[in-house]
Amino acid sequence: MGNRRSVPPALLRAPAPSEEKLNDILMLASRVPDHGNLVPWRFILVRDHQAGDLLEEFLRAHDAEEQDEGVKSAMISRLRAWLIGPPATVFLVWRPDKAAPFPELDQLLCAGAVATTFLHAVHAEGFGSIWLTGWPCSSERVRQIMGLDPHERLIGLFPLGTPTRRPAERARPNANNLLSEWRS
Secondary structure, X not given: OOOOOOOOHHHEEOOOOOHHHHHHHHHHXXXXXXXXXXXXXXXXXXXXXXXXXXXXXXXXXXXXXXXOHHHHHHHHXXXXXXXXXXXXXXXXXXXXXXXXXXXXXXXXXXXXXXXXHHHHHHHHOOOEEOOEOOHHHHOHHHHHHOOOOOOOEEEEEEEEEEEOOOOOOOOOOOHHHHOOOOOO
16 A cells, blocks of 8 residues: 555546446445444446536536636636546545534544545555545535535545556655654
8 A cells, every 4th residue: 555646637547447346446445434334425426428518517617606717717627637538536425414423523534534545445456546626525516516415515536547657656754753652
């Protein structure tokens, strides 16, 4: 796992994981601490043949929400790169159980653990992905486009495919510099 990298969408091509491999990846991603076994997440899969339609809906939504032409232009480029090219995209949805006796923060952290575990599972199976957030995760219109329930929230999209190359290593923090000991 020490050589896992986030792979930008521009470096992802077919094939995507088979249905069986994707199921394995999602099962591994779902093996996270989950207070009360609430499963406060779910996945939405968008295949490459659906990406153009989704892109058009996202662009209409962004156009309705954003007035600045520069911001619009940048988002058009970003969304096109994120959705067009990779053979699949997995969206991660947080679905907190407000009636559960566990804090929503615990449930959000659980869904975040799913995201990280998903990236490791993808890598372990020989594929690539990256965790993307930004405008799609904060837009009410995107929430509607994706068919989310009122209490659900998109917390990431993960373009998925076979890397054409692995990105270079980047500087990583030294764990020894991050550790301190509590003193009484």
